[in-house]
Amino acid sequence: MKPSYASHAPPSNSSAAVAMHPPPPAAAGAVVEAPGFPQPYYLHPHSHHHHHQQPHPAHPPAPPVVYSKPEQQRIKTLFVSGLPDDVKPREIHNLFRRRPGFDSCQLEYTGRGDQVVAFATFFNHQSAIAAMSSLDGVVFDPEIGATLHIELARSNSRKRSRGVGAYTVIDKRVKVTNDDQELFSDDDGGSDEPSGTDNDNPSNKDALAAVKSEGTIVIPDGADGTFNDHTDIPPCSTLFIANLGPTCTEEELKQVLSKYSGFHMLKMRGRGGMPVAFADFTDTESSTAAMNGLQGILLESSDRGGVHVEYARSKMRKS
DNA sequence: AGCACA
Numbered sequence: 001m002k003p004s005y006a007s008h009a010p011p012s013n014s015s016a017a018v019a020m021h022p023p024p025p026a027a028a029g030a031v032v033e034a035p036g037f038p039q040p041y042y043l044h045p046h047s048h049h050h051h052h053q054q055p056h057p058a059h060p061p062a063p064p065v066v067y068s069k070p071e072q073q074r075i076k077t078l079f080v081s082g083l084p085d086d087v088k089p090r091e092i093h094n095l096f097r098r099r100p101g102f103d104s105c106q107l108e109y110t111g112r113g114d115q116v117v118a119f120a121t122f123f124n125h126q127s128a129i130a131a132m133s134s135l136d137g138v139v140f141d142p143e144i145g146a147t148l149h150i151e152l153a154r155s156n157s158r159k160r161s162r163g164v165g166a167y168t169v170i171d172k173r174v175k176v177t178n179d180d181q182e183l184f185s186d187d188d189g190g191s192d193e194p195s196g197t198d199n200d201n202p203s204n205k206d207a208l209a210a211v212k213s214e215g216t217i218v219i220p221d222g223a224d225g226t227f228n229d230h231t232d233i234p235p236c237s238t239l240f241i242a243n244l245g246p247t248c249t250e251e252e253l254k255q256v257l258s259k260y261s262g263f264h265m266l267k268m269r270g271r272g273g274m275p276v277a278f279a280d281f282t283d284t285e286s287s288t289a290a291m292n293g294l295q296g297i298l299l300e301s302s303d304r305g306g307v308h309v310e311y312a313r314s315k316m317r318k319s
Numbered sequence: 320a321g322c323a324c325a
Contacts, residue, residue: 242321
């Protein structure tokens, strides 16, 4: 099945498909028709920055951000193909760990030849989209000419590296005494399609259990100098919020922050130009939960993409 | 990348 996500549409209607060399300029502002869907889907939040000659200039506030068809908006996992077969899980983790909203990733040896694919899971859909548009088409190994192909996965990974593992390896390679390996090939043989990301999907688990050897290895956090966290700033009960649109108001932020328990107060600075905000919570557990939920989300006022949230470098002065 | 308030 062909993904309806539009950056993979033929060059005819994709501005990103041309000039697709090292870092793809993230299909800026592209408005594309998704096959089978009447309305256009807006691929990038910069729509109102680059004024395409639109028939209706009477719409000043940019169309709030719909990236993909509704059922895809629950997807927080990316499917990564185009990897060299000697890729290491650590490399996948390092590819994604700095991306805002990154949660965890896994490398999967599919068992089809030496094919390797990966899944990267984010805390929200927008973060996944943002990572996808900045990494899709990137040359992963120039020596070998390996170019990453990234799309939304068909389903979310259920693996969550809650505190422990930074990444996971799934090895479906089989050393079967049976000569018939076709028994559990579940599709047409297309090699770069997103397969189910469910690592242990109950529906096919039983069927496969008898034949397949699947090992899940959780490599401990920090085993090679990496961290489960997507930032190196130590946890703090105050959050630093950046990448806000110039028109972002305290009220707008407060409204979304107050959905998280433990939220105390908000302070904004740098109004006009590039505002930043500090949000104080009762404890680091609350601030961490809020950060994970807020990372990469788009506000009405957002014009540079989703908000960027980090732990503040110092706790807000208690008043 | 941009981290203040005392």
